[in-house]
Amino acid sequence: MKELRIFAPATVANLSCGFDVLGVCLDNVGDEMLVRKNELKKLRITKITGQDLPFDIEKNVAGVSVKALLEKLDINQGFDIEIHKKIKAGSGIGSSAASSTGAVFAVNKLLDDPFTLKELIPFAMEGERLASGNAHADNVSPALLGGFCLVKSYIPLEILKLPSPPQLRMVVLHPLIEVKTKDSRALIKLNVSLQKAVSQWGNLGAFVSALYTEDYELLGRSLKDEIIEPVRSILIPYFDELKEIAIKNGALGCGISGSGPSVYVMCKGQTSAEKIKECIQLFYQEKGIDFDLHLSKINTDGIKIL
Amino acid sequence: MKELRIFAPATVANLSCGFDVLGVCLDNVGDEMLVRKNELKKLRITKITGQDLPFDIEKNVAGVSVKALLEKLDINQGFDIEIHKKIKAGSGIGSSAASSTGAVFAVNKLLDDPFTLKELIPFAMEGERLASGNAHADNVSPALLGGFCLVKSYIPLEILKLPSPPQLRMVVLHPLIEVKTKDSRALIKLNVSLQKAVSQWGNLGAFVSALYTEDYELLGRSLKDEIIEPVRSILIPYFDELKEIAIKNGALGCGISGSGPSVYVMCKGQTSAEKIKECIQLFYQEKGIDFDLHLSKINTDGIKIL
Numbered sequence: 001m002k003e004l005r006i007f008a009p010a011t012v013a014n015l016s017c018g019f020d021v022l023g024v025c026l027d028n029v030g031d032e033m034l035v036r037k038n039e040l041k042k043l044r045i046t047k048i049t050g051q052d053l054p055f056d057i058e059k060n061v062a063g064v065s066v067k068a069l070l071e072k073l074d075i076n077q078g079f080d081i082e083i084h085k086k087i088k089a090g091s092g093i094g095s096s097a098a099s100s101t102g103a104v105f106a107v108n109k110l111l112d113d114p115f116t117l118k119e120l121i122p123f124a125m126e127g128e129r130l131a132s133g134n135a136h137a138d139n140v141s142p143a144l145l146g147g148f149c150l151v152k153s154y155i156p157l158e159i160l161k162l163p164s165p166p167q168l169r170m171v172v173l174h175p176l177i178e179v180k181t182k183d184s185r186a187l188i189k190l191n192v193s194l195q196k197a198v199s200q201w202g203n204l205g206a207f208v209s210a211l212y213t214e215d216y217e218l219l220g221r222s223l224k225d226e227i228i229e230p231v232r233s234i235l236i237p238y239f240d241e242l243k244e245i246a247i248k249n250g251a252l253g254c255g256i257s258g259s260g261p262s263v264y265v266m267c268k269g270q271t272s273a274e275k276i277k278e279c280i281q282l283f284y285q286e287k288g289i290d291f292d293l294h295l296s297k298i299n300t301d302g303i304k305i306l
Numbered sequence: 307m308k309e310l311r312i313f314a315p316a317t318v319a320n321l322s323c324g325f326d327v328l329g330v331c332l333d334n335v336g337d338e339m340l341v342r343k344n345e346l347k348k349l350r351i352t353k354i355t356g357q358d359l360p361f362d363i364e365k366n367v368a369g370v371s372v373k374a375l376l377e378k379l380d381i382n383q384g385f386d387i388e389i390h391k392k393i394k395a396g397s398g399i400g401s402s403a404a405s406s407t408g409a410v411f412a413v414n415k416l417l418d419d420p421f422t423l424k425e426l427i428p429f430a431m432e433g434e435r436l437a438s439g440n441a442h443a444d445n446v447s448p449a450l451l452g453g454f455c456l457v458k459s460y461i462p463l464e465i466l467k468l469p470s471p472p473q474l475r476m477v478v479l480h481p482l483i484e485v486k487t488k489d490s491r492a493l494i495k496l497n498v499s500l501q502k503a504v505s506q507w508g509n510l511g512a513f514v515s516a517l518y519t520e521d522y523e524l525l526g527r528s529l530k531d532e533i534i535e536p537v538r539s540i541l542i543p544y545f546d547e548l549k550e551i552a553i554k555n556g557a558l559g560c561g562i563s564g565s566g567p568s569v570y571v572m573c574k575g576q577t578s579a580e581k582i583k584e585c586i587q588l589f590y591q592e593k594g595i596d597f598d599l600h601l602s603k604i605n606t607d608g609i610k611i612l
Contacts, residue, residue, distance in 0.1 A: 021508040152512035152528065153505065160515055160524075191497045194533070199459065201507040202327040205514045206458035209466055212518040218466075222458065227500070 003036035004109055007304040008102030010087045010294075011094035012170060012264045013138035016225040016255040017203035021151040023094075023138035026170060027299035031098045032306065033062075034082040035106035042078045043067060050085035051095075061096045061127030062103035069104050069123040073114060079107055088292070090178040092258035097139030100127025105144065105303045117144050117302070118159060132259075133182055139258065146302035148211060164298040165214040169273035171265040172257060173242065173280055176290040179235050184259035187231045196226045216252055216268040223253025223266060236261045237289055242280060249279045309342035310415055313610040314408030316393045316600075317400035318476060318570045319444035322531040322561035323509035327457040329400075331448035332476060333605035337404045338612065339368075340388040341412035348384045349373060356391035357401075367402045367433030368409035375410050375429040379420060385413055394598070396484040398564035403445030406433025411450065411609045423450050423608070424465060438565075439488055445564065452608035454517060470604040471520040475579035477571040478563060479548065479586055482596040485541050490565035493537045502532045522558055522574045529559025529572060542567045543595055548586060555585045 009030035013023035031050075038044070043066055045055045057063030062081055070077070081103055087095040101124045108115050115123075124140035141149035141159045148162040207222035209215075233239040233256060246254040246265040250272050257264040265280070267273035277295050284291050315336035319329035337356075344350070349372055351361045363369030368387055376383070387409055393401040407430045414421050421429075430446035447455035447465045454468040513528035515521075539545040539562060552560040552571040556578050563570040571586070573579035583601050590597050 018507070018511070020504045021511060150508065150511045150515065152508050152524075158512070158527070160512055162515060188500065190500055192500050192503055194494065194496055194498050197498055197503040197506065198326045200503065201324070201510045202456065202458050204507045204511045205324070205327060205456045206464070206466055208511045208514040209456065209468060209518070212515070221464070
């Protein structure tokens with residue numbers, strides 16, 4: 001195999017009670033990438049469409065991720081990478097993770113799978129480190145493995161894939177304002193009250209349980225975040241109103257996607273999700289802020305070969 | 307039915323990563339209680355054996371719990387309660403929870419079940435409030451419901467019963483020194499670092515997942531606690547050595563039971579648990595501290611009618 005065309009999905013991380021540890025993979029929102037072996041023994045980004053991103057390997061998240069992989073293998077096979085961005089940078093739905101994971105997935109496949117999908121995660125995390133200063137795993141894990149992923153621990157890195165109840169739908173609103181992960185992270189206090197932390201881990205435990213028992217209502221009741229959401233939501237125009245509209249119209253839960261400004265709404269069933277999407281659209285188009293709005297199933301496969 | 311004799315089980319709460327939210331019910335460690343209707347329209351503690359505990363209804367955890375239940379029902383049926391303590395007060399394995407839950411369970415049963423088991427939890431929590439100044443639910447929930455219980459939230463109170471992988475065994479060492487819950491609680495800082503809190507909820511999420519998937523090794527890897535154990539373990543003689551011995555001999559995990567001084571060791575299989583129990587016994591009997599040592603299955607039923 002000389003070349004591979006793939007779909008690299010968007011992801012929603014920091015799912016409320018699962019700050020820094022829980023992410024989920026979207027189905028019909030994502031980038032396309034074309035990765036091809038070259039005979040130049042050089043890693044190159046040869047084409048980027050849809051976004052203004054650096055071609056320099058050291059400055060591109062796909063570049064640094066693949067470089068880390070090739071260095072680990074200690075081989076000097078060359079690759080050309082085309083990135084066709086559909087996910088906007090700074091949207092909070094894993095734009096950098098899509099590029100990083102897509103690149104390492106395709107290169108690994110073209111090299112006949114020297115690594116398992118889980119083993120690719122640390123390489124893709126190098127892209128996250130470049131993008132945000134923090135090598136987090138809660139976007140790259142669901143992008144690679146699909147479904148809901150839990151970062152059990154960072155040292156050592158251990159990722160669990162959790163079940164995806166089939167009726168779940170995600171509505172994601174991306175207000176077209178840019179919030180840099182670095183800035184959004186700076187808002188977060190280094191210490192939290194033990195009481196709030198206990199409340200957070202009670203909810204996360206319940207959320208994980210509800211994924212196994214397919215208890216949709218419990219999923220919704222568990223999507224609370226008293227720690228991060230109160231401070232980060234101030235950067236998102238009309239966050240409180242959006243959340244109220246979503247819940248009033250039957251959403252299971254609603255919160256900030258990644259570090260924002262995107263907002264995710266978790267819904268039960270396609271019909272409910274379509275109604276909620278429409279309500280959000282009606283509300284937001286009156287506010288004079290451009291936005292993208294997605295409705296997606298849970299993507300249990302992760303990256304797809306096209 | 308005029309009277310009921312029951313077994314009120316011991317419980318291990320604060321299971322490492324599940325501080326304040328996760329407890330489990332033991333099988334062969336617990337009190338016996340006899341509860342009988344009387345015609346005096348009075349609630350009385352008529353007999354206590356095994357421990358020196360108050361007979362005054364207002365000062366006895368069983369008394370305040372039943373009083374709360376009867377007040378809620380607004381009836382003046384009288385009851386006589388006999389408490390035969392096997393669990394020592396201040397042991398950290400839910401001595402007060404056994405008395406509170408046993409009493410409300412039996413009274414509820416003698417009144418033909420006006421409340422479900424879950425509905426009894428708040429009454430039993432009144433006993434915990436009296437015992438420790440804090441109406442926690444992570445002992446009374448597993449005592450009433452059996453198995454592993456997660457306190458999803460306190461406001462509103464929501465308790466989830468989680469699965470119990472069948473090969474799990476608990477070895478519990480109770481060094482016969484008294485640590486008051488109030489004192490042990492005073493050691494805990496009101497704030498924690500966000501980084502440690504994230505690590506804690508990652509582990510709790512993984513623990514819950516492992517209960518569903520019966521992944522014993524993952525259960526063990528998830529039983530970490532960087533927040534509470536480091537400060538509370540200083541009150542427990544030879545805690546670090548005990549933990550090392552347990553893990554070296556094949557234990558899945560080890561931590562403080564409740565607020566101590568008991569130490570729990572989670573094991574896979576009866577044979578492994580017996581070996582670990584023996585190692586702990588050999589180690590501790592050289593230290594000149596009296597102790598009790600239990601080996602128990604997980605009790606998935608909770609309180610039992612005898």
